Amino acid sequence: xxxxxxxxxxxxxxxxxxxxxxxxxxxxxxxxxxxxxxxxxxxxxxxxxxxxxxxxxxxxxxxxxxxxxxxxxxxxxxxxxxxxxxxxxxxxxxxxxxxxxxxxxxxxxxxxxxxxxxxxxxxxxxxxxxxxxxxxxxxxxxxxxxxxxxxxxxxxxxxxxxxxxxxxxxxxxxxxxxxxxxxxxxxxxxxxxxxxxxxxxxxxxxxxxxxxxxxxxxxxxxxxxxxxxxxxxxxxxxxxxxxxxxxxxxxxxxxxxxxxxxxxxxxxxxxxxxxxxxxxxxxxxxxxxxxxxxxxxxxxxxxxxxxxxxxxxxxxxxxxxxxxxxxxxxxx
Amino acid sequence: xxxxxxxxxxxxxxxxxxxxxxxxxxxxxxxxxxxxxxxxxxxxxxxxxxxxxxxxxxxxxxxxxxxxxxxxxxxxxxxxxxxxxxxxxxxxxxxxxxxxxxxxxxxxxxxxxxxxxxxxxxxxxxxxxxxxxxxxxxxxxxxxxxxxxxxxxxxxxxxxxxxxxxxxxxxxxxxxxxxxxxxxxxxxxxxxxxxxxxxxxxxxxxxxxxxxxxxxxxxxxxxxxxxxxxxxxxxxxxxxxxxxxxxxxxxxxxxxxxxxxxxxxxxxxxxxxxxxxxxxxxxxxxxxxxxxxxxxxxxxxxxxxxxxxxxxxxxxxxxxxxxxxxxxxxxxxxxxxxxxxxxxxxxxxxxxxxxxxxxxxxxxxxxxxxxxxxxxxxxxxxxxxxxxxxxxxxxxxxxxxxxxxxxxxxxxxxxxxxxxxxxxxxxxxxxxxxxxxxxxxxxxxxxxxxxxxxxxxxxxxxxxxxxxxxxxxxxxxxxxxxxxxxxxxxxxxxxxxxxxxxxxxxxxxxxxxxxxxxxxxxxxxxxxxxxxxxxxxxxxxxxxxxxxxxxxxxxxxxxxxxxxxxxxxxxxxxxxxxxxxxxxxxxxxxxxxxxxxxxxxxxxxxxxxxxxxxxxxxxxxxxxxxxx
Numbered sequence: 001x002x003x004x005x006x007x008x009x010x011x012x013x014x015x016x017x018x019x020x021x022x023x024x025x026x027x028x029x030x031x032x033x034x035x036x037x038x039x040x041x042x043x044x045x046x047x048x049x050x051x052x053x054x055x056x057x058x059x060x061x062x063x064x065x066x067x068x069x070x071x072x073x074x075x076x077x078x079x080x081x082x083x084x085x086x087x088x089x090x091x092x093x094x095x096x097x098x099x100x101x102x103x104x105x106x107x108x109x110x111x112x113x114x115x116x117x118x119x120x121x122x123x124x125x126x127x128x129x130x131x132x133x134x135x136x137x138x139x140x141x142x143x144x145x146x147x148x149x150x151x152x153x154x155x156x157x158x159x160x161x162x163x164x165x166x167x168x169x170x171x172x173x174x175x176x177x178x179x180x181x182x183x184x185x186x187x188x189x190x191x192x193x194x195x196x197x198x199x200x201x202x203x204x205x206x207x208x209x210x211x212x213x214x215x216x217x218x219x220x221x222x223x224x225x226x227x228x229x230x231x232x233x234x235x236x237x238x239x240x241x242x243x244x245x246x247x248x249x250x251x252x253x254x255x256x257x258x259x260x261x262x263x264x265x266x267x268x269x270x271x272x273x274x275x276x277x278x279x280x281x282x283x284x285x286x287x288x289x290x291x292x293x294x295x296x297x298x299x300x301x302x303x304x305x306x307x308x309x310x311x312x313x314x315x316x317x318x319x320x321x322x323x324x325x326x327x328x329x330x331x332x
Numbered sequence: 333x334x335x336x337x338x339x340x341x342x343x344x345x346x347x348x349x350x351x352x353x354x355x356x357x358x359x360x361x362x363x364x365x366x367x368x369x370x371x372x373x374x375x376x377x378x379x380x381x382x383x384x385x386x387x388x389x390x391x392x393x394x395x396x397x398x399x400x401x402x403x404x405x406x407x408x409x410x411x412x413x414x415x416x417x418x419x420x421x422x423x424x425x426x427x428x429x430x431x432x433x434x435x436x437x438x439x440x441x442x443x444x445x446x447x448x449x450x451x452x453x454x455x456x457x458x459x460x461x462x463x464x465x466x467x468x469x470x471x472x473x474x475x476x477x478x479x480x481x482x483x484x485x486x487x488x489x490x491x492x493x494x495x496x497x498x499x500x501x502x503x504x505x506x507x508x509x510x511x512x513x514x515x516x517x518x519x520x521x522x523x524x525x526x527x528x529x530x531x532x533x534x535x536x537x538x539x540x541x542x543x544x545x546x547x548x549x550x551x552x553x554x555x556x557x558x559x560x561x562x563x564x565x566x567x568x569x570x571x572x573x574x575x576x577x578x579x580x581x582x583x584x585x586x587x588x589x590x591x592x593x594x595x596x597x598x599x600x601x602x603x604x605x606x607x608x609x610x611x612x613x614x615x616x617x618x619x620x621x622x623x624x625x626x627x628x629x630x631x632x633x634x635x636x637x638x639x640x641x642x643x644x645x646x647x648x649x650x651x652x653x654x655x656x657x658x659x660x661x662x663x664x665x666x667x668x669x670x671x672x673x674x675x676x677x678x679x680x681x682x683x684x685x686x687x688x689x690x691x692x693x694x695x696x697x698x699x700x701x702x703x704x705x706x707x708x709x710x711x712x713x714x715x716x717x718x719x720x721x722x723x724x725x726x727x728x729x730x731x732x733x734x735x736x737x738x739x740x741x742x743x744x745x746x747x748x749x750x751x752x753x754x755x756x757x758x759x760x761x762x763x764x765x766x767x768x769x770x771x772x773x774x775x776x777x778x779x780x781x782x783x784x785x786x787x788x789x790x791x792x793x794x795x796x797x798x799x800x801x802x803x804x805x806x807x808x809x810x811x812x813x814x815x816x817x818x819x820x821x822x823x824x825x826x827x828x829x830x831x832x833x834x835x836x837x838x839x840x841x842x843x844x845x846x847x848x849x850x851x852x853x854x855x856x857x858x859x860x861x862x863x864x865x866x867x868x869x870x871x872x873x874x875x876x877x878x879x880x881x882x883x884x885x886x887x888x889x890x891x892x893x894x895x896x897x898x899x900x901x902x903x904x905x906x907x908x909x910x911x912x913x914x915x916x917x918x919x920x921x922x923x924x925x926x927x928x929x930x931x932x933x934x935x936x937x938x939x940x941x942x943x944x945x946x947x948x949x950x951x952x953x954x955x956x957x958x959x960x
Contacts (some may be wrong), residue, residue, distance in 0.1 A: 082643025
């Protein structure tokens with residue numbers, strides 16, 4: 001941009017709509033952090049577009065004073081792909097949840113990741129269906145008791161970051177709703193990435209799944225149950241950073257060791273095998289990884305599409321030539 | 333009304349000069365019948381006949397050799413007068429094997445010419461076609477003029493010098509046959525030779541072999557002693573208005589109409605679709621025209637295709653998606669989102685035989701109800717239907733105009749027959765089309781996404797990237813006043829009424845319904861929509877030539893209907909509605925206008941024959957005569 005942009009603040013990003021999430025919902029914290037973060041990108045507000053599907057998280061665009069589109073269940077990645085293809089200049093954000101993104105919309109999630117469309121996906125994972133009143137979701141642990149599973153769910157859950165890596169995703173990260181600083185830092189990294197940035201945000205649903213992430217959010221115990229990944233740094237955690245993660249070379253599984261052990265892994269966010277192992281870490285044996293899990297530079301679908309168009313459109317089409325192409329004949 | 337067929341009393345091949353002829357090439361799906369037909373079509377168009385074609389092929393890409401379900405055929409009707417169908421009965425049938433004979437011979441007129449590759453009538457092939465005895469030997473073909481040639485042997489001799497081996501050499505059978513048929517109708521080979529050179533540019537030996545086969549087939553006609561009654565037939569040139577002409581299929585005309593529509597609207601277009609027969613060719617054609625303001629996107633599924641198109645429209649381009657029946661069903665939720673958010677969207681439905689997978693390569697008009705009603709909620713949208721291959725061009729432009737002017741999804745109906753059929757087209761001069769440039773909204777002052785045009789009721793199109801117009805839209809009901817979420821009961825009533833009124837109002841912006849043949853009042857009107865045009869037109873023309881008081885009305889605008897349609901229909905004593913479904917349009921006009929319209933239905937995967945509609949006209953006139 002050659003033109004100096006007016007300095008924007010958090011207020012510029014709050015729409016005039018009354019926020020209608022339940023009191024105490026983790027979505028409030030995410031909204032506030034994103035509204036604060038947006039001005040730091042120093043981009044024209046009119047170029048920012050938030051697109052969502054259906055669910056509690058998908059109300060998000062209504063509260064952002066940018067362009068926004070609340071679409072249909074599970075299809076936000078497809079709508080967003082169309083938006084980005086039509087205008088690659090736009091800064092496109094997809095807001096989705098565990099049900100919207102990985103149940104009804106699982107197919108589109110897979111394909112937007114594999115195509116590496118240049119946009120940010122914020123997946124609010126609360127491991128439950130909120131808006132339909134509390135049924136288990138594809139990320140709920142087995143045994144979840146809910147209105148549709150009163151005797152405990154028997155579905156085996158998926159790990160969103162693992163699926164995202166498996167789908168060919170090029171930027172995979174995990175963060176936590178109420179940890180504003182970490183959330184902002186991870187989202188900023190994702191925004192810098194050219195391609196699809198997939199960010200799983202562990203989000204508390206105080207009504208239907210309260211405290212499901214307590215281990216990683218409760219300040220008293222969190223240090224023992226989560227590990228913050230930093231590229232190039234040892235993967236260590238615990239109150240005194242006394243424990244670390246290493247690879248067991250026989251089982252090819254990760255395990256916890258003393259931080260002083262000389263085979264503690266160094267995080268390398270470009271290592272896909274390591275990323276896959278880290279993405280699936282969970283209790284009780286392993287801490288939950290947060291931070292940038294995987295990062296890879298790869299051609300983005302929209303860039304490639306634009307390049308083809310630029311090359312093809314060097315000579316602009318002529319309708320008259322098109323209509324007269326091939327065999328024609330004159331009748332007098 | 334019961335479907336019966338009248339034989340049109342025509343024996344064309346008795347004279348040296350004939351007014352019109354129907355030729356059908358039939359063989360295995362790997363025999364190259366479509367290529368043969370297309371080349372013959374080109375030569376016929378260059379010769380100056382009017383024509384209409386009907387490619388008729390199986391869903392199987394390469395069915396087992398010799399199987400009846402693997403027979404692929406290409407039919408062409410050409411002549412000196414206006415030709416609007418691919419013809420009822422065959423004057424000439426070319427069969428490359430017994431399966432092609434058994435599946436097509438019933439359509440050959442008595443005295444018709446049957447060209448047979450006798451080399452393919454082996455015991456094995458006869459068994460596969462379920463012939464107990466060889467029909468070439470049992471006298472069952474005596475009523476036809478049979479020209480038996482061992483084409484396989486002839487071809488191998490013709491291409492011997494290229495040392496291609498048996499398997500490759502035999503592949504030129506279709507070109508040998510084409511050469512013979514080109515001779516039969518005095519057509520030029522130059523165009524075919526050129527296209528073979530282009531097609532096999534990287535394999536010059538194959539090109540040469542095919543050309544040699546083509547020439548050998550032609551020479552065979554010239555030199556061989558043919559049975560009596562088989563000779564060169566002259567078909568006089570058609571009398572058509574001056575201009576530059578080309579052949580075009582419905583698919584290409586529709587694709588080019590979309591390109592022209594985006595030029596006239598001065599707007600970029602994103603064509604997003606998922607492959608499905610018989611709609612995929614539209615994507616194949618449009619991807620070749622990205623030098624215009626067109627981009628294409630092969631989505632992961634039908635739903636993603638419609639959603640990407642909607643996203644493009646939200647971003648300020650025109651989103652277009654395309655499919656056939658089952659795929660359109662999947663898009664239904666997305667179409668309703670476009671209706672709710674009042675974004676332009678063009679949905680092309682190339683209808684095929686249903687339900688479910690049905691008959692993927694065959695034609696039908698059974699998605700009309702889905703087009704009109706197949707969505708949740710009260711979700712009106714304009715529906716228009718193209719009636720001929722060339723009409724697909726104009727219909728596509730009109731669909732673009734309506735979608736962008738009224739900020740609405742529009743359904744454009746084509747079908748498997750229109751998509752693949754070809755006819756000559758007087759190339760239009762695009763400068764004669766009225767441009768309808770899109771105006772995106774730009775005024776930031778007092779902006780609301782709910783601002784609308786008082787005449788059209790269309791909402792503003794405020795695209796991302798425009799400073800000061802930041803706003804949110806979505807599927808939740810929107811306030812009439814602000815565009816924000818509203819659960820207010822009175823507002824929902826108002827918005828529902830608005831959506832109905834906006835689409836209903838389009839009736840004031842479309843042409844009045846005209847009568848395309850005959851008087852504006854009278855005994856009987858045959859009313860059609862879509863691809864039944866050609867057969868109805870010929871049937872009505874013949875009935876009128878017999879002195880019957882019959883008119884032909886073809887309806888393009890199916891929702892909203894032309895505002896004079898009810899009045900027009902009521903000025904006829906009776907109405908007959910031929911449709912390739914169980915009576916979807918006839919029920920619409922019966923309920924809309926309370927008139928006693930009668931249905932004539934055919935759901936056989938094949939277009940109506942002229943004789944079928946003519947028989948219904950005769951029956952209808954006879955009954956109404958006895959009533960009066």
